[in-house]
Every structure is written in C-alpha cells, then in structure tokens.
Amino acid sequence: MLEIVDLEVKYGAIAALQGISLSVKPGQIVTMIGANGAGKSTLLRAVSGLVGITSGKILFDNANITNLPAHRIVGRGISHAPEGRMIFANLTVKENLEMGAYLRDDKDGIASDLERVFSLFPRLKERIHQSGGTLSGGEQQMLAVGRALMARPRMLLLDEPSLGIGPILVKAIFSTIVEINRELGMTILIVEQNAHQALKIAHYGYVVETGKIILQGPCVEIARNELVRKAYLSES
Amino acid sequence: MKIHKSVIFLASAIVLSFLATLVEHRLNPYYFQIIIYIGINIVLASSLNLINGFAGQFSLGHAGFMAVGAYTSAVLTTGLFSSVNPLLNIPLFALALLCGGIVAAAFGLLVGIPSLRLKGDYLAITTLGFGEIIRVVVQNLDFLGGARGFTGIPKLSNFFWVFLTAAAVIFTISNLINSTYGKAFTAVRDDEIAAESIGISSTRVKVTAFVTGAFFAGVAGALYAHFVTYINPAQFSFLKSFEIVVMVIIGGMGSILGVIFSAVLLTILPEVLRTMAQYRMVIYSLLLIIIMITRPQGLFARRRFGKHKAILKI
Ligand SMILES: Nc1ncnc2c1ncn2[C@@H]1O[C@H](COP(=O)(O)OP(=O)(O)OP(=O)(O)O)[C@@H](O)[C@H]1O
Numbered sequence: 078m079l080e081i082v083d084l085e086v087k088y089g090a091i092a093a094l095q096g097i098s099l100s101v102k103p104g105q106i107v108t109m110i111g112a113n114g115a116g117k118s119t120l121l122r123a124v125s126g127l128v129g130i131t132s133g134k135i136l137f138d139n140a141n142i143t144n145l146p147a148h149r150i151v152g153r154g155i156s157h158a159p160e161g162r163m164i165f166a167n168l169t170v171k172e173n174l175e176m177g178a179y180l181r182d183d184k185d186g187i188a189s190d191l192e193r194v195f196s197l198f199p200r201l202k203e204r205i206h207q208s209g210g211t212l213s214g215g216e217q218q219m220l221a222v223g224r225a226l227m228a229r230p231r232m233l234l235l236d237e238p239s240l241g242i243g244p245i246l247v248k249a250i251f252s253t254i255v256e257i258n259r260e261l262g263m264t265i266l267i268v269e270q271n272a273h274q275a276l277k278i279a280h281y282g283y284v285v286e287t288g289k290i291i292l293q294g295p296c297v298e299i300a301r302n303e304l305v306r307k308a309y310l311s312e313s
Numbered sequence: 314m315k316i317h318k319s320v321i322f323l324a325s326a327i328v329l330s331f332l333a334t335l336v337e338h339r340l341n342p343y344y345f346q347i348i349i350y351i352g353i354n355i356v357l358a359s360s361l362n363l364i365n366g367f368a369g370q371f372s373l374g375h376a377g378f379m380a381v382g383a384y385t386s387a388v389l390t391t392g393l394f395s396s397v398n399p400l401l402n403i404p405l406f407a408l409a410l411l412c413g414g415i416v417a418a419a420f421g422l423l424v425g426i427p428s429l430r431l432k433g434d435y436l437a438i439t440t441l442g443f444g445e446i447i448r449v450v451v452q453n454l455d456f457l458g459g460a461r462g463f464t465g466i467p468k469l470s471n472f473f474w475v476f477l478t479a480a481a482v483i484f485t486i487s488n489l490i491n492s493t494y495g496k497a498f499t500a501v502r503d504d505e506i507a508a509e510s511i512g513i514s515s516t517r518v519k520v521t522a523f524v525t526g527a528f529f530a531g532v533a534g535a536l537y538a539h540f541v542t543y544i545n546p547a548q549f550s551f552l553k554s555f556e557i558v559v560m561v562i563i564g565g566m567g568s569i570l571g572v573i574f575s576a577v578l579l580t581i582l583p584e585v586l587r588t589m590a591q592y593r594m595v596i597y598s599l600l601l602i603i604i605m606i607t608r609p610q611g612l613f614a615r616r617r618f619g620k621h622k623a624i625l626k627i
C-alpha cells in the first residue's frame with residue numbers, strides 16, 4: 078500500500094533521513110521505533126508532504142506521491158496526526174473534528190464518522206464544546222487522532238501518540254488504535270519512542286538510528302532482539 | 314437561519330443608507346464629512362481585520378490598495394464614463410467602485426501569491442514595499458497628475474454608497490468566518506502545519522483573505538476619491554496604512570464589532586481633540602498607549618482568542 082524507496086530528506090546541511098526504504102501492506106499496523114532525533118517524524122512528514130524530499134520515491138497504491146503538496150496527499154487517502162498534538166486551539170472539539178473532514182462533502186458520512194470518533198473517544202464527547210486549547214495533553218492527543226480519522230483515510234500516520242501521557246491513558250489510546258485497525262480495517266504507520274507498547278500492537282517493525290534503518294522484521298522478532306531489548310526496552 | 318438573518322441585515326442596510334442619503338444635505342457639512350469618513354474607515358479597518366485578525370497575516374499595504382482603487386475609479390469616472398448620458402451616472406459609479414476593487418484585488422493577487430507562499434513575516438515587508446512603490450509610481454505618472462494630484466473627480470460618494478459598502482464588508486466577513494472555509498482561516502492561524510495535514514491549502518486560504526481585503530480597500534479608496542474630489546499620492550502613504558492597522562489592533566484583532574467601534578472612535582477622536590490645538594497628536598498617542606496597556610487584546614477582543622497568542626506577529 079505504501080512503498081518508500083531510498084528516501085533522503087535534508088534540513089539545510091543536516092541529513093535527517095539517509096536512504097530509507099520501507100513498505101506497509103494493507104490492513105497492517107507497522108511501527109518505526111528510534112531514539113530522539115532518529116528521523117521518525119521527518120519520515121512521516123515526508124510521506125504526508127509537510128517537508129520537501131531531497132531524493133527517493135514515495136508510492137501510495139502504486140501511484141507516485143513524491144513531492145505532492147500536503148493538501149493533495151490528504152485527498153489521496155493518507156491522514157497524518159502530527160507530533161505534539163497540533164490541534165486548533167481556537168476551535169472547539171467539534172469544530173476541530175469537523176475540520177478533519179475539510180475535503181469531504183458527504184454530510185451524512187461526516188456525521189456518522191463524528192459519532193464513531195465519539196464512541197472511540199467518549200472523553201471527547203463530554204468536551205464537545207470546549208475549545209481545543211483548553212484540553213489536557215491526553216485529550217488533545219485523542220483529538221488529534223480523531224481529527225485524522227475524520228478525513229476517512231485509507232491510511233493513518235500517527236506520530237508518537239503516547240508522548241507525554243500517563244500510563245493509563247497510554248494503554249487506552251493504544252487499545253483504541255488496535256480497535257481502529259481491526260474494526261475499520263485501517264492501515265496504520267505509527268512512530269514511537271514507547272517501543273514496548275508499539276511492538277505489542279504492531280505487525281511489523283523498523284528500527285531507525287540517525288536516519289538509517291538498522292533492523293526490521295515482524296514485531297515478535299524485533300522484541301526478542303538483544304540490541305532492541307537493551308536500547309529500547311530498557312531491559313538488561 | 315444564518316442566511317436569513319444576513320439577508321435581513323443587508324436589506325435594512327440598503328434601506329437605512331438610502332434614507333440617510335435623503336437627509337444628508339440638511340446636515341452640517343462638517344458632520345457630513347466626518348460620518349462619511351467613519352463609513353470609509355469601517356470598510357478599511359474591517360477588510361484589514363480579515364487579513365490581520367482572522368487569517369493571522371500581517372499586511373502593511375492597505376493604503377496602497379486604497380490608492381489603486383482611488384486612481385482606477387477616478388480615471389474611469391473622469392474619462393471613459395464622463396461623456397455618457399448623466400442618467401447613467403449611478404450605475405456607472407457603481408461600476409467604477411467595482412473596478413477600483415477588482416484592480417486592487419488583482420494587485421493583491423500579484424503581491425500575495427509570492428509572499429504568502431513563504432512562511433514567516435515576509436508579507437509585512439512586501440506589502441510595506443508595495444505601498445511605497447505604488448505611491449512613487451503614481452507620483453511619476455503624468456496622466457494621473459503626478460505629485461500635483463488628480464483633480465476634478467465628480468463628487469458621487471454619499472451615505473448610500475459608503476454605508477452600503479460598509480454593510481457589504483461586514484456581511485461578507487461575518488458570513489465567511491462562520492463558514493467551513495472561514496474556520497479554515499482560524500485553523501491556518503492556529504497551526505499552519507496541522508491545517509496542511511488535514512487538507513487545507515494554507516497558501517490558498519491566506520491569498521483568499523488577502524485578495525478579499527485588498528478588494529474592499531480598493532472600493533474604499535474609490536469612495537474616498539469620489540468624496541474629496543482631489544487625490545494625490547501623499548494621501549496614501551504608509552502613515553495611512555498604519556492608521557488602519559491601529560484601528561484593527563485597538564478594536565481587537567479578529568473582532569468584527571470591536572473593529573467597527575474602533576474605526577468610529579479613531580475617526581472622531583482626532584476631531585474632538587482639535588480644540589487642544591498643538592497638543593492634539595500628543596494626547597491622541599497617549600490615549601492609544603493607555604488603551605494598549607490596559608486592554609492589550611483590544612477594546613472588544615473575542616474571548617475565543619487565547620491570551621497566549623501574541624497579538625502582533627512582528
Ligand atoms: N525543521 C527542522 N530544521 C532543521 N533540522 C530539523 C528540523 N526538523 C528536524 N530536524 C532535525 O532532523 C533530525 C530528525 O528529526 P525528527 O524530528 O525526525 O526526529 P524524531 O525521530 O521524530 O525525534 P523525536 O523522537 O524526538 O520526536 C534531528 O536531528 C532534528 O534536529
């Protein structure tokens with residue numbers, strides 16, 4: 078479904094991605110784990126068109142989407158919940174979610190998707206008229222995921238949905254992600270520092286270090302890997 | 314529901330401004346002039362509010378667009394349209410106002426597309442430059458009167474046209490910002506990257522706001538030209554742009570009512586202060602400073618705008 082070939086991204090002189098190749102099959106949850114600054118967010122931004130690409134190719138459903146503008150890529154069916162819960166502080170919860178469906182005009186479909194997001198995240202429904210900026214961190218995270226779902230994408234890109242959230246809520250968010258994958262058949266690419274949770278829910282995993290993939294395989298295998306256990310699962 | 318309300322608003326604006334026109338010559342000419350200026354300033358400040366307040370871009374070129382509208386319409390009414398049957402004066406004036414707006418909007422597109430595609434505060438600089446370039450170019454164009462100015466413009470602006478335009482601006486802006494497209498303005502202002510990530514073309518949103526603002530500034534310039542009947546480049550210097558920016562800030566960025574109120578206030582205030590003779594500008598500036606210190610979000614800022622947002626981006 079998503080095919081990334083030899084992707085390179087530079088920020089000025091800094092090479093954030095140095096030839097990454099990766100693929101995501103339909104219906105899968107794929108995770109990419111790596112330390113701070115490894116290039117995880119950069120990869121997602123490159124896929125969704127938020128940063129320019131130096132070289133390489135990105136194919137979605139066999140169509141070349143390399144260097145399409147971001148708003149066109151959303152139209153193709155890829156939805157990105159960016160890192161740091163970039164929600165719209167001056168719009169209400171409901172308006173934020175409705176903006177997620179910005180490119181759609183099927184009123185009924187939007188209304189039913191709104192209900193679906195509220196059943197996935199009941200907390201958001203309780204705060205439907207509260208402005209986005211006054212939500213707690215975890216609630217903002219839910220809103221960011223919900224907003225991405227409102228585009229009714231075929232593929233969801235999630236950037237550290239557990240960032241800065243307490244353990245109980247993290248569990249809830251991850252089980253919701255599994256629910257989204259199973260019940261909607263949604264293909265998901267999720268980048269995480271919380272390797273423990275990510276490897277538990279994903280089917281296939283990649284480990285990145287300073288812009289390069291150093292390891293890949295089914296998540297059960299990655300979780301058994303000596304290096305990963307030491308560096309990312311803090312086991313000795 | 315909303316459409317219904319705004320139709321009533323527009324209809325009553327037409328009727329009221331028409332009725333006002335019937336009695337306008339009974340008014341003391343000095344008051345008449347001030348009320349006309351109030352209307353024109355409402356148009357200018359509200360349209361700039363669309364750019365600076367709602368879309369979060371910082372434009373300093375409103376006087377430039379005003380100049381474009383003023384000269385375009387003046388050329389039309391004194392040249393092309395002057396030999397036509399006087400019975401057609403009214404529709405032709407409407408057409409001249411429209412052309413003033415359209416040409417200003419075209420300039421807005423020309424300035425807006427390159428500078429709004431870049432992230433950051435390029436717009437403030439390019440619009441400031443644009444305003445000055447327009448002024449200097451007009452100064453050197455003989456057929457526009459150069460630095461001497463353009464004389465003999467027919468006095469066609471009255472309460473009807475001025476307040477109809479003011480109503481049209483308010484109508485356009487309030488309908489726009491309550492629509493999904495208008496919410497995209499807020500989205501882009503809150504977080505441009507997030508807006509892009511849900512499919513909003515932030516450049517397009519910003520250009521729309523900018524061009525719409527430029528259009529109304531052009532119409533305001535045309536109204537102004539056909540009220541004062543004499544225009545020259547100095548009337549459209551960057552000081553005029555600043556004056557409009559101040560109206561928006563004092564009224565509260567992004568507040569429709571606040572900006573209308575401050576346009577009224579800041580048109581009347583200098584007149585009231587005339588009695589203070591040479592201290593006038595000192596007191597005027599002091600009042601502005603006091604307002605900014607006590608109400609940094611503007612007199613009528615909408616509560617929705619979080620305090621954490623910087624009021625001025627530059
Ligand atoms: N806009 C930018 N300008 C310059 N350098 C950048 C920019 N964004 C990211 N970088 C650099 O690119 C590298 C990769 O950053 P990226 O945000 O992709 O890391 P990450 O893996 O998502 O890290 P984290 O887990 O901390 O979010 C880092 O060295 C970072 O400093």
Ligand SMILES: [Mg+2]
Pocket residue numbers: 117118119160236237
């Ligand atoms: Mg990151």
